[in-house]
Every structure is written in structure tokens, then in C-alpha cells.
Amino acid sequence: MTGDPRPPRLRISRVSKHFEAVRALHDVSFDLAPGEVHALVGENGAGKSTLVGVITGLLEPDGGEVVLNGRPVHFRNPLQARAAGVAAVYQDPNLFPHLSVAENIATGRYPTSGPFLDRTTMVAQARARLEDLGFPLDPEQLVAGLTVAETQFVEIARAVDEDLQLLILDEPTSALTPGEASKLYDVVERLRAEGTTVIWISHRMEEIRELADSITVLRDGEHVRTAPAAELDDAEMIRLMVGRSVVLEQVARTEPLGPPRLEVENLTDPGVFEDVTFSVAEGEIVGVAGLVGAGRSEIAQAVFGLSPHLSGEVRIDGEPVVPRGPAAMVERGVAYLPEDRDAEGVIASMTIASNIALPSIRSLSRAGFMLRRKERELAARERTALSIKGEIDDLVSSLSGGNRQKVALARWLATEPRVLLLDEPTHGIDVGTKAQVHDMMRELARVRRMAILMVSSDLPEVLAVSDRVLVIARGRLVADLPIAEATSERILTHATAGAAR
Amino acid sequence: MRRAIRAYAPELLLVALIVLAAMWSSTLSPYFLNAVNLLNSAQFFVIFALMAFGLFPVVVQGEIDISLASTLAVGAVLMAKMSVAGIPLLVGLAITLAATAVLGAVNGVLVAHFGLPSLAVTLGTLGAYRGIAYLIAGDAGVTGITPDYLLLGSSWVGIVPSSVILALVVAAGFWVLMGRTAFGRYSYAIGASPGAARMAALPVRRIRVSAYALAGAMAGLAGLVWVSQYQSARGDNADGAILFVLTAVVLGGVSIKGGTGKTEGVLLATILLGTIQTGMQLANVPGTSQRLVVGALLIASIGAPRVVHLARHAWTTSRRRLSPTAVAQD
Structure with missing residues (x-):
């Protein structure tokens, strides 16, 4: 686009992705420079996760392409992406709980001596990498005993290796204490200094301020703006995200x-x-x-x-x-709205009506038989009261995170x-x-x-x-x-x- | 219309398969496609149908019970003993249903209250209950069943055997139970997400134990049908029948992982399996090979959703690869 001779580290070019009738990404294009921290912001449902999926080969775009270091890439799964130096770390760490920290870090690249696993080398490599990153973890500890923050460190340690080109961090600090978060900031700054590009997805303004070189705002699956961080203040960024202040x-x-x-x-x-x-x-x-x-x-x-x-x-x-x-x-x-919405708050494979009725079934049935009209009336009432998007016969799995949370809340409000x-x-x-x-x-x-x-x-x-x-x-x-x-x-x-x- | 077809796609597929199996069977024997003959063959699958209906809610809840054939044997020998002892049919039936419900509830308590894996628990009780059946029956088994206990297996309403009517009534009962009651709703919720069910304050343990007790009682009822049809009972009755029963449930569209499945599907799958088995008998397929076929059907029906998923994925991928933009990329 400009006269810069270096190709961008990653170019997203006219990428679109639909799920059935839902438009998750529409004609999105922007560039990420080598060695920058690029914040990706937007409301839930704006298309951030879909975009990450497309970049890492988890999802196939309906159109458009992803260009890494000047060459179009077409990853068919996250393993291929990782081999090309593109790694993503998600909010919910995805590790083997019954294996040690070192074994998790070495997954897929176990050092061997002959046909046998070389444990000594594996542990030494893991220890070196953890120390290098400043994560105070014992490589021989089982992952099952770690805190959420520590498992996230293990994920990052696994993702970071010599030829890392692009690291995607999806809300990495949502489960971290301030101390742990600042440790993570240090790691990100070091990666940037070494020339790795980092995509940082977050809802927290203060960390975007602290880290990001540039910011891309997505809204409703469309690219709204990419700008240097200095050119966007918080109020402007929120306004671009929601379309209002x-x-x-x-x-x-x-x-x-x-x-x-x-x-x-x-x-x-x-x-x-x-x-x-x-x-x-x-x-x-x-x-x-x-x-x-x-x-x-x-x-x-x-x-x-x-x-x-x-x-x-x-x-x-x-x-x-x-x-x-x-x-x-x-x-x-007493009613309790659990934190883990998808595993405990709602049953995604059931309809909105069934979800809302679930804790009230005793009052919605007589002699064990469901009073279906009462059930539907109750669901319709709560749906309107909480302005839940979707019809009461729609499956909860078709809703966005915010609307799922409203369903989870609605079911309890129905119990008064x-x-x-x-x-x-x-x-x-x-x-x-x-x-x-x-x-x-x-x-x-x-x-x-x-x-x-x-x-x-x-x-x-x-x-x-x-x-x-x-x-x-x-x-x-x-x-x-x-x-x-x-x-x-x-x-x-x-x-x-x-x-x- | 389209929505209705989509919602009932598995059931429509089963109906189509039943028609195909019936056509195959009719080429083997000119006597197959005859109403009286069909209904008389059907009564030999009533036992399996009753057990399949009993197992259905357990599987919907994401659990399994492989001890049901042994429970049936306990039910059958209990019924036979009480018949010989001169206890009136209804009293005998009530006692048997209560006893087999308790056997089922024991499974349920071990699974729901002690958190033990249901496959291991019911493998254990599969052996234990079989042992109980042998203890009650003795080595020789029980014969000399009184006529009142035989009535169900030797009477007709018009041209329909009484036991077939019993199976249809039970099917209707399960349709109501799973589709129209709180128990049904709870079962689907628990199977779909045990964590969410617990957080929604559902009586998860009670519902699980109830499902197991009901499955046990249905096996007990199947025991009555057994005695009335075979006019005797032994400790080894229905040994191995669980293969057929579980296949019927899974083939009927009940996910082995829980949370889905309809009564209609279980009924249709039982009819399909019955038609195939009758056809194989007409074709003189040996019993061992019949088991091979039923076992293969079980694996096929568990694997079918996965195959459909992979096929769909391959289809969309290949379409993408053929599209002009993708070609240009490569």
C-alpha cells in the first residue's frame, strides 16, 4: 500500500465467512506489521473469534485470503498453522491435565533418544523456556494442580518457539491477577522486540493502552477501522465498537x-x-x-x-x-447464576423456552405432566422482559454469548x-x-x-x-x-x- | 413441511429401511407379507421392545444399563415360581415389578449417588443378577406354569396378539413420559449437560435412580411376557439379549452420549431389527451370524452421526477446492 519494501507480517484480504444464514465476517481486510502488538477489539459477535479461526486454519473462509509474509497461506488445521509459526492461545487453556508441565510444553515435539522419550532433555528444555519467559513454574508439576493463570502460562510457553511469526492471545488476562498480567505484558514486549507480531484480543482498555501499537475495530463482522493506537482514544474506540457511546x-x-x-x-x-x-x-x-x-x-x-x-x-x-x-x-x-455460562448456565442443545422453564418445571407441571401452554407463556414473557434475541423455539446454541447469558438469567428470574x-x-x-x-x-x-x-x-x-x-x-x-x-x-x-x- | 421432514429425518429413514427389509424378507418367503404372519412374528420381539423402552430414558440421561437381560431373567423366574406357588397373576406381577425395580434402583444408586461409571456398575450387576436368577430357579428351571400366567402369550384381540398390544400401550406410555412430563424434560436436560442440570437445581440423582428403577421394572414386565410365551423360566433366560436391546435404542436415534432421541425412533428401530432378524431366519442364516449382523448394526448406528459429519465436511471442502478463487490460490 505504501512504499515500505517489507511485506506485512500478515495481510487479511477480503475475508468473508458465513455460518448458515449468519454473517460472521464480511469482506474484512487489514495488515499487521512485523513486530507490532495489534489489538483486535469489538463487541461479542463482532467476528473476532471467527477471524482467529480463519487465520489459524480452524475455519475455512468462504472468500478472501490470508497472506503470511507475502505468501498466501491456506492452513487446513491449527497444527499446520503452528508449523508455519502462527499460534493462538485461547481464554480457556487446552492442556492435558494428567501430564506434567514439561510434557504439555513438548506436546508433538517430544525429544527422543532412539525409540524412547528423552525425559531429561524434555524437562531441561521446558525449564529453560519457562525461566526465559519469567514464569515461575516447576516443569515436573502436573497441569491438573495449576491455577488458571498458570495453565495459561504453560499454553504460552508451548506456543513460543524460535520461529514464531505471529502469536494470537484471545483475552489472555481475563483470568489473571494484576501481577500475573504484568508478567504477561513483559513477555509480549519481549516478543515484539524480537520481531514477533502479536494479536491481542481484549475488552480491557487499560491494557490495550499499555501494549498496543495499533488497533483494529470490528463490528458486526465488518472491519471498521485500523489505526495506530495513538490516534484512537478510549471514547472513540468504544464508539466505533458499539456504534454509539x-x-x-x-x-x-x-x-x-x-x-x-x-x-x-x-x-x-x-x-x-x-x-x-x-x-x-x-x-x-x-x-x-x-x-x-x-x-x-x-x-x-x-x-x-x-x-x-x-x-x-x-x-x-x-x-x-x-x-x-x-x-x-x-x-x-435463592438463585445462582454460574460463571461458566456454556457448561453450567444454559443447555445449548435445548430451546430457549426449555432453558427458561428448566428450574420452574415443578410449578409448570401438574402431577408430573408439563403444562405446555403455561411453559410457553412464561418463556415468552421472560424473553420479552430481557429482550432476548431469537424466538422461544430457537436453540440456545444459535445465540450469541450475551443472549445466552440473558437466557441463563431469565430462567432464574422466572422462579422469582x-x-x-x-x-x-x-x-x-x-x-x-x-x-x-x-x-x-x-x-x-x-x-x-x-x-x-x-x-x-x-x-x-x-x-x-x-x-x-x-x-x-x-x-x-x-x-x-x-x-x-x-x-x-x-x-x-x-x-x-x-x-x- | 421442510422443517417437519428435517425434525423426523431419522424416523423417516427407519421407515424406509423397514420397507426395504420387508421387501427382502418377502422375496425369501411367500408367507412373510401376510398380516397374521407379521403380527405373530411381531410378538417375539415384544420382549426386546419392552426392554428397549426401559433402557431408552437411561441412555437419554447419558448412562447405560447392560444388566437388563439378567434383570429379565430374575423377573421371569420370579413370575414362574409364584405361578407354581399359586399366587394370583396380578399379585405376582406387582411383586415382580417391585423386585425388578429395586434391582434397577440399585444400579441407579451406585451410579447417581456414588458416582460410579454405569458401564462398570451394570457389568457387575449383569453377573450378580444372573446369579440371583439361577439361585431362584435352581438348575432345572421352573415349568408347569398355570394358565393365568400364560394368558398374555396365548391370547389375541382380533388377529393381534395380546403381547403386541401391551407393547404398543407401553410405547404410548413412554411417548407421553418422555415428551410430556417433567421426568422426560429432566432426562433430556441431564443427558445434554449434567453440569447445567445440577446448577439449575434439578433433582439429578432422583431422576437418574428413577430411570434405572423404571428400566428394571420394564425388564420385569418383559419377564412376564417371557414366561407367558415360553411357558417356562430358567436362570439363563435372555442371556445376551442386551445386544439387541441396546442396538434398538441407538439405531432409533438415541445418542449414546445422551440428550437426544425419540420414542418413535426406538419403536421403529425395534420393528426394523425384528424384520431383519425374521428375514434372516427365513433365509436360514445361522444364529451366530445373526448376532454378527446385529452387532455390526450397533456399531454402524453409533458411527453413523460421525460418518455423516465427516461426509458433510468432505463435501464442503471439495466444493471449496473446486471454486475458482481457491484454485487461483493454489
Whole structure:
């Protein structure tokens, strides 16, 4: 395009991809320079994952081509892509849990001596690479025992080898603590210095600011703009992503809080969390912040009856209850929205109507027989209330992440809970839907008088939605901050101070 | 219309295969395509049909029960013993159904409450229940069944054998159970995603145990049909029948991984297998080779979705490769 004699590291040229009638990518073209960090941003469903799939050979484009270092490439699977120096690391690490770190790193390239596996060399190579990258991992440890962040490091160590041309990181920091994330930034900066091009997919503005040389915005499967990072400010970037401007803002609460709905006293699950005491009032939203692995989700799950070794007391509307199982807690008016939407939140192979009806089946059946008209009425009502895209007879698998999350939420709202436990309610959801979910939460608390406990790793979200913020560190409640006193800095200080032993 | 064809594609395919198998059989014997003859052959597959219906919800839930043929043997020898002891039919049937339901529930409890793999559990009870059947029956087996216990296997409504009517009534019952009740809905949800079912506060364990108990009771009912048709019962009754039963379920479109499948499919698959088996008997195919065919059908029906997937992939890939832009690239 310009007079630069070097070909771009990667050129995406007029790439299109359709899934049945859905247009995932339409005529997308842009270039990535050698040795740059290129942020790829866009709402969920904008086409980022599809594009990654096309680049790595996971998906075949309907049209257009991918050009690596001036030569058109046509990878038929990710293995071929890796052989050509193109590797991708996804949000959910894809490792062999029963094998060691070294074995995972060496996958497919095991050093051998004769017909035998050369373990000594394999471990030494893995150790050298981990040290080189600054990841403090024992190569002989089993992957099953690692934290999410550590498994991600293993994935990266596996992807990085001598002839790496292009590394794609898909929301790499979503499960990382700030310390771990900065370690990852260092690695990315080093790769850039060595001439590797990095595609960085993220929803977090601050890390895009810190790392990216250029930014490409996708929206609804179309290329919106590629520009040097310095030319796009945050507001402009969000505007390009959503086609309008969205800000996460607090909405002042005018309705008074009621009496405590959920009270938790000295809740302990040995080795997971200890001596946790808090309460959530009618009409209140309490945010639960802390580092990943601090025990936040586990506390919410325990209240929902998912921990067998629980001690301490739980009261709902003043009445003591024993959280013996989800069914018992649902009967008491407690609902839990799990973090892992696709494995636990919805059943993708069933229809929207069946998903919404699932926890309410007892009230939607008589003598064991389904009352189908009631079921459909309920589904239609919730679909409208949450403005879920798609008809109630559509399969949930045909929906985007944001709409799946709405279905997961709708099924619980249909049970008319009094206490709503939300675990990362907007994890991986685009900015526009996120704001909708926040509005919905405010309405549920303030108008429908629910008590909401929201576990979230997204600090702007915690600050925008909560009336009060609990900070958990290493399984202990270390701070209980009224929203007026809560700031990102203060929350992080508590979260990390508690984390240091 | 198109949507309806798509939704019932597996069932339509089964109907087509049944017609083909029937045409083949009729070339082997001029007596095959005769209503009375067809219905009389059908009664010998009622036992398999009842067991297949019982197994159906278990497989929909993503589990398996290979002990059902042994449970049938327990049911058959219990019925025979009670007949000889002079216990009235309905009382005997109630006791048998209760006992076989308990045997099924034991499987269910081991799987659902102790989290043991269902294949291993029911392989164990396959042996254990067979042993119980031998203990009850003794070495010689039980003969001298009283007429009331034989009625089901030796009576007709018009030209239709009573046991065939029983199978059709049970089929209708399962159609309602799986399509119209909370139990059915729970079963599909549990099979499709056990994690999501648990998080949705579904009574997963209770539903699993119920499915196993129901499967056991259906095997017990099949035991009654057995006694009424063969007029005796022994410890080794129906040994190996699980191959036919599981094939019927999977061939009927019930995914071995759980979450899908219809009652209509299971019924049609049983009819298809029955037609093929009858045809093979007419063609004097030895019993050992018949088992080979049924076993191959089981593997084919488990493999079919995979083959369809691969074929579809190959088709789209080859089309791409032939398109002008792709050629220009290479």
C-alpha cells in the first residue's frame, strides 16, 4: 500500500465467512506489521473469534485470503498453522491435565533418544523456556494442580518457539491477577522486540493502552477501522465498537434498603474460605471483589448449597437454612447464576423456552405432566422482559454469548428469587449488553426488591453497580466498603494486601 | 413441511429401511407379507421392545444399563415360581415389578449417588443378577406354569396378539413420559449437560435412580411376557439379549452420549431389527451370524452421526477446492 519494501507480517484480504444464514465476517481486510502488538477489539459477535479461526486454519473462509509474509497461506488445521509459526492461545487453556508441565510444553515435539522419550532433555528444555519467559513454574508439576493463570502460562510457553511469526492471545488476562498480567505484558514486549507480531484480543482498555501499537475495530463482522493506537482514544474506540457511546456510570439509588434478606455468619469451608460474615439487604446490590482464586465464587456457591463440608450459619429473611443442595435453596428463594455460562448456565442443545422453564418445571407441571401452554407463556414473557434475541423455539446454541447469558438469567428470574447470586454476570459480554445487564440488576434490586450478591473481577463494573463492596483475599473477608468509600485503588490494596501472607 | 421432514429425518429413514427389509424378507418367503404372519412374528420381539423402552430414558440421561437381560431373567423366574406357588397373576406381577425395580434402583444408586461409571456398575450387576436368577430357579428351571400366567402369550384381540398390544400401550406410555412430563424434560436436560442440570437445581440423582428403577421394572414386565410365551423360566433366560436391546435404542436415534432421541425412533428401530432378524431366519442364516449382523448394526448406528459429519465436511471442502478463487490460490 505504501512504499515500505517489507511485506506485512500478515495481510487479511477480503475475508468473508458465513455460518448458515449468519454473517460472521464480511469482506474484512487489514495488515499487521512485523513486530507490532495489534489489538483486535469489538463487541461479542463482532467476528473476532471467527477471524482467529480463519487465520489459524480452524475455519475455512468462504472468500478472501490470508497472506503470511507475502505468501498466501491456506492452513487446513491449527497444527499446520503452528508449523508455519502462527499460534493462538485461547481464554480457556487446552492442556492435558494428567501430564506434567514439561510434557504439555513438548506436546508433538517430544525429544527422543532412539525409540524412547528423552525425559531429561524434555524437562531441561521446558525449564529453560519457562525461566526465559519469567514464569515461575516447576516443569515436573502436573497441569491438573495449576491455577488458571498458570495453565495459561504453560499454553504460552508451548506456543513460543524460535520461529514464531505471529502469536494470537484471545483475552489472555481475563483470568489473571494484576501481577500475573504484568508478567504477561513483559513477555509480549519481549516478543515484539524480537520481531514477533502479536494479536491481542481484549475488552480491557487499560491494557490495550499499555501494549498496543495499533488497533483494529470490528463490528458486526465488518472491519471498521485500523489505526495506530495513538490516534484512537478510549471514547472513540468504544464508539466505533458499539456504534454509539456507552459509559459505565453509577445510577444513584433513591429507594431505601429493606431488612437483611441474606445473612451469612462464620461461613467456613476448610481450605477454601474461612469465617466469612456478611449480609445483603432487600433492594441492595453487594459486589464481591478480589483476586481470581481468592474464594469468591466458592462462597456464592456455598450459599447455593454446592459445598458439602460447610459450617456456619445462613439465614434467608431471618430464617436459618441449611444449604444442603441447590434444590433446597431454590425453594427458599435463592438463585445462582454460574460463571461458566456454556457448561453450567444454559443447555445449548435445548430451546430457549426449555432453558427458561428448566428450574420452574415443578410449578409448570401438574402431577408430573408439563403444562405446555403455561411453559410457553412464561418463556415468552421472560424473553420479552430481557429482550432476548431469537424466538422461544430457537436453540440456545444459535445465540450469541450475551443472549445466552440473558437466557441463563431469565430462567432464574422466572422462579422469582429473593436472593440472587451472580457469578461474573458479564464475563466475556460486549459493552452494550453489559450496560443492559447492569440496568436489569438495578431494577431487580430496587423495584423487585431482591438482594443481589455479585461476584465480579471487573472493577469498573463492581464500582458502577454495587451499593457495597466486599473484598475477599485468600478465603477471608478483608474489607466491607460502602460504595462511597470504594475506589479501584482501595479495593486492589485490600485484595493484594490480604493475598500476601 | 421442510422443517417437519428435517425434525423426523431419522424416523423417516427407519421407515424406509423397514420397507426395504420387508421387501427382502418377502422375496425369501411367500408367507412373510401376510398380516397374521407379521403380527405373530411381531410378538417375539415384544420382549426386546419392552426392554428397549426401559433402557431408552437411561441412555437419554447419558448412562447405560447392560444388566437388563439378567434383570429379565430374575423377573421371569420370579413370575414362574409364584405361578407354581399359586399366587394370583396380578399379585405376582406387582411383586415382580417391585423386585425388578429395586434391582434397577440399585444400579441407579451406585451410579447417581456414588458416582460410579454405569458401564462398570451394570457389568457387575449383569453377573450378580444372573446369579440371583439361577439361585431362584435352581438348575432345572421352573415349568408347569398355570394358565393365568400364560394368558398374555396365548391370547389375541382380533388377529393381534395380546403381547403386541401391551407393547404398543407401553410405547404410548413412554411417548407421553418422555415428551410430556417433567421426568422426560429432566432426562433430556441431564443427558445434554449434567453440569447445567445440577446448577439449575434439578433433582439429578432422583431422576437418574428413577430411570434405572423404571428400566428394571420394564425388564420385569418383559419377564412376564417371557414366561407367558415360553411357558417356562430358567436362570439363563435372555442371556445376551442386551445386544439387541441396546442396538434398538441407538439405531432409533438415541445418542449414546445422551440428550437426544425419540420414542418413535426406538419403536421403529425395534420393528426394523425384528424384520431383519425374521428375514434372516427365513433365509436360514445361522444364529451366530445373526448376532454378527446385529452387532455390526450397533456399531454402524453409533458411527453413523460421525460418518455423516465427516461426509458433510468432505463435501464442503471439495466444493471449496473446486471454486475458482481457491484454485487461483493454489
